[in-house]
Amino acid sequence: MDDRNMDTSSSPSFDVSHDHPKSIIHIDIDCFYAQVEMLKNPELRSQPLGIQQKNIVVTSNYEARKFGVTKCMLVTDALKVCPNLKLVNGEDLHDYRAASNKIFLLLQSWKCPVEKLGMDENFIDVTNLVQEKLKTNMDNITIPGHLYSEPSIDCPCGCHIRLKIASQIANEMRKRIYDDLGLTTCAGISHNKLLAKLICPLHKPNDQTTIYPEHGSSFMSTLPSVRTIPSIGTKTTEALISHKIISVRDLQEVPLDVIKEYFSSDMAVRLKNLSMGEDNTPVRQSGRPQSIGLEDSFKTVSVKSEVEEKFTALLQRLLILVGEDGRIPVSLRVTLRKKDVKRLSSHRESRQCQISSSLFTINSGSVSVTEGGQQKLMSIIMRLFNKLIDLTKPFHLTLVGLAFTKFQERMTGRGSIVNYLMNDLSVQSVLNITNDCDTSASSMDYSAASPSSSTTTDLSDAEVEPSPKKPKKVTWIAKRRCLSREDVASPSKLKVGELRLNSRELEKVSELRLNSRDKSLTPRASPARDMSETSDNLRDIAEGGVCDDCPSYVDKDVFNALPEEMKNELKAMWKNSSNSEMPRASTRNMNKSKPNTLLKYFVPQK
Known part of the structure; x- marks a missing residue:
C-alpha cells in the first residue's frame, strides 16, 4: 500500500451526496x-x-x-x-x-x-x-x-x-x-475514465x-500543466496559458464566469469539471477500425516519380494490413503534407474516392488483391495525387499517406452470392414483365454497367454496393432499354404502357384478340354482349376461392401464385367492373389511357 495522505485543505470540498456507480x-x-x-x-x-x-x-x-x-x-x-x-x-x-x-x-x-x-x-x-x-x-x-x-x-x-x-x-x-x-x-x-487514465502511470x-472519488480533485491539483488532461488539446492549452491559466490548480481556482469569457458556456463547464476530476464519458465498446492507413514523412520530395515510389511502398504494406483485417476496402484516401516556402510551414490536404470491391478477393477470411488490382489502385492513387498537386508548378512534400477508409464485410463482385441474388431479383417478377424495346436483357453485358470493370472512369461517384431496393443492374438496364423515352430509377417506375406480359401471356392475348376479331365480323356480334360475358366470368372469379375460371387472358398459375392480399384486390376490382355499367366499346375509348391499377398488368396494352 502507498499511503499518500495529501493536504486537501486548499482543494475544493468533496460532495459525498454524489453517487459513483461506475468501476x-x-x-x-x-x-x-x-x-x-x-x-x-x-x-x-x-x-x-x-x-x-x-x-x-x-x-x-x-x-x-x-x-x-x-x-x-x-x-x-x-x-x-x-x-x-x-x-x-x-x-x-x-x-x-x-x-x-x-x-x-x-x-x-x-x-x-x-x-x-x-x-x-x-x-x-x-x-x-x-x-x-x-x-x-x-x-x-x-x-x-x-x-x-x-x-x-x-x-x-x-x-x-x-x-x-x-x-x-x-x-x-x-x-x-x-x-x-x-x-x-x-x-x-477509479470511478471514471479520466482518473483511471491519469492515475495509471503513477x-x-x-x-x-x-x-477513490473523494481524492480526485486533490490528485488533479498536483498535475503541472492543463495539457496533461487528455481532453484538452494544444489550441485550448494555448488559450488557457494566454490568460494565465497554466496548471490544473489554476484552472480549479479560476471562477467559472471568467472561463466563460474566453470559451463557450458548455466548454467552460467541461473544463471546470475536468479540473476537478469529474468525467461522465462512457466506455464505448471498440469495434473494428473505421480506417486502416499508413504515412511516410521525410524532409522534402519534389519529383513525381519519387512520390510514386513512396506510394507504391505504402500500398504494399497497406495491403498486408488489409489482408489481415479480412474486410474489403471500398474507399481510398490520399494525404499529402505540403511545405509552404513563403510561410515556412506545412499543411495537410487529402482527397479520396470510392474503389471497386472487385479489385479484391476473399480466401479463408483473408483479403488479397486480384491480378492487376495493385496496378489499378496505383492508377487511382496517382490520379488523386494529380488532383492535389499542380504539376505545372514546383511542389515540396514532407509527408504522403494512404488509407482505406470504408469497408464492407462481404463480396459483391460477379462471383458473389450477393451478385447472384441481385441478378435473380432483376429478372424475376410476379408476371415476368419485360420491356418492348429492341435490346434484350439477356444479351446485355452486365460488366459494362459496373465501375469495377473500368480503369479510366473516375470512380469518385460510383456506388459501393447496390441497394436491394434499387439494384444497380436493373437501373442500368432500364435506362439503356428505355433511353429514348424516360430515364427511370427502377423497373417498378416504368410507365405501365411500356410494359408487356411475357410470351405465355402474349399467346393468350393474341388468341383473345383473334376471337374478338372473329366475333366483330359476325353480324350478330355485339361489344356489349362480349363485355357482359366477360363480366360474368369476372364475377365467378371474384366469388371463388381460387381462379378456377380465370378469363382467357389471365394465367391461372400466375394468379394462384400471388399473395392473398393481391388476389383479393384483383377479385374486388373484377367484381366492381362486373357490377358497374359497361360503356359501349369504341376505338376512341380503347385509345384512352387507363388508370394505373394492378389490373393493367393482366390486360393487354396497345
Whole structure:
C-alpha cells in the first residue's frame, strides 16, 4: 500500500451526496514497442533498447531510460546519453498491431465493454462484473498494488468496496496478459475514465494504483500543466496559458464566469469539471477500425516519380494490413503534407474516392488483391495525387499517406452470392414483365454497367454496393432499354404502357384478340354482349376461392401464385367492373389511357 495522505485543505470540498456507480479500469502496456521486440529477441532484455522511426527514438525499454533516453528523443541525442543503445527499426507496425489485437481479444473474455485507446491502452468498464461479485461473500477485501490515499470516511454510495473489487479484477487481467502474452502492464482503477487514465502511470512499471472519488480533485491539483488532461488539446492549452491559466490548480481556482469569457458556456463547464476530476464519458465498446492507413514523412520530395515510389511502398504494406483485417476496402484516401516556402510551414490536404470491391478477393477470411488490382489502385492513387498537386508548378512534400477508409464485410463482385441474388431479383417478377424495346436483357453485358470493370472512369461517384431496393443492374438496364423515352430509377417506375406480359401471356392475348376479331365480323356480334360475358366470368372469379375460371387472358398459375392480399384486390376490382355499367366499346375509348391499377398488368396494352 502507498499511503499518500495529501493536504486537501486548499482543494475544493468533496460532495459525498454524489453517487459513483461506475468501476473503470485503464490498462497500459509498459514500453509496448520495446516489449514486443524483446519478446522476439530475448537477448535485448538485458540491453538498453530504443525503437527507431526515422531519426526519432519513439520509445525505449527501462534499461535505456536509466541512462536518460526519453520518448521521442532524436537518435543523435539518445546515442550521446547512451552510447551502448541498441536501436531496432520500428517503422513496420505489423507485429505491434498483432500484439495489440491479442491483448484486446484477451480483455474481451471478461465480457465487459472494452475501449481501445491507441495500440497499447484499453479502458474496461467492469461495473456489471463488480455487481455480480458483490452478491457473493466479499469480506476483508484488500487492494492489490497501491492506493492513492486512504479515505477519512466511507462514501455512502458504496464506491469504496466496488473499487476494491475492481482493483482485484484489474490484477487478474494484468496477470493473465503476462501469463498468456508475456507482457507487463500497469493499471489505474477509479470511478471514471479520466482518473483511471491519469492515475495509471503513477507506479510504473508492472504495477497498479486505485484512487477513490473523494481524492480526485486533490490528485488533479498536483498535475503541472492543463495539457496533461487528455481532453484538452494544444489550441485550448494555448488559450488557457494566454490568460494565465497554466496548471490544473489554476484552472480549479479560476471562477467559472471568467472561463466563460474566453470559451463557450458548455466548454467552460467541461473544463471546470475536468479540473476537478469529474468525467461522465462512457466506455464505448471498440469495434473494428473505421480506417486502416499508413504515412511516410521525410524532409522534402519534389519529383513525381519519387512520390510514386513512396506510394507504391505504402500500398504494399497497406495491403498486408488489409489482408489481415479480412474486410474489403471500398474507399481510398490520399494525404499529402505540403511545405509552404513563403510561410515556412506545412499543411495537410487529402482527397479520396470510392474503389471497386472487385479489385479484391476473399480466401479463408483473408483479403488479397486480384491480378492487376495493385496496378489499378496505383492508377487511382496517382490520379488523386494529380488532383492535389499542380504539376505545372514546383511542389515540396514532407509527408504522403494512404488509407482505406470504408469497408464492407462481404463480396459483391460477379462471383458473389450477393451478385447472384441481385441478378435473380432483376429478372424475376410476379408476371415476368419485360420491356418492348429492341435490346434484350439477356444479351446485355452486365460488366459494362459496373465501375469495377473500368480503369479510366473516375470512380469518385460510383456506388459501393447496390441497394436491394434499387439494384444497380436493373437501373442500368432500364435506362439503356428505355433511353429514348424516360430515364427511370427502377423497373417498378416504368410507365405501365411500356410494359408487356411475357410470351405465355402474349399467346393468350393474341388468341383473345383473334376471337374478338372473329366475333366483330359476325353480324350478330355485339361489344356489349362480349363485355357482359366477360363480366360474368369476372364475377365467378371474384366469388371463388381460387381462379378456377380465370378469363382467357389471365394465367391461372400466375394468379394462384400471388399473395392473398393481391388476389383479393384483383377479385374486388373484377367484381366492381362486373357490377358497374359497361360503356359501349369504341376505338376512341380503347385509345384512352387507363388508370394505373394492378389490373393493367393482366390486360393487354396497345
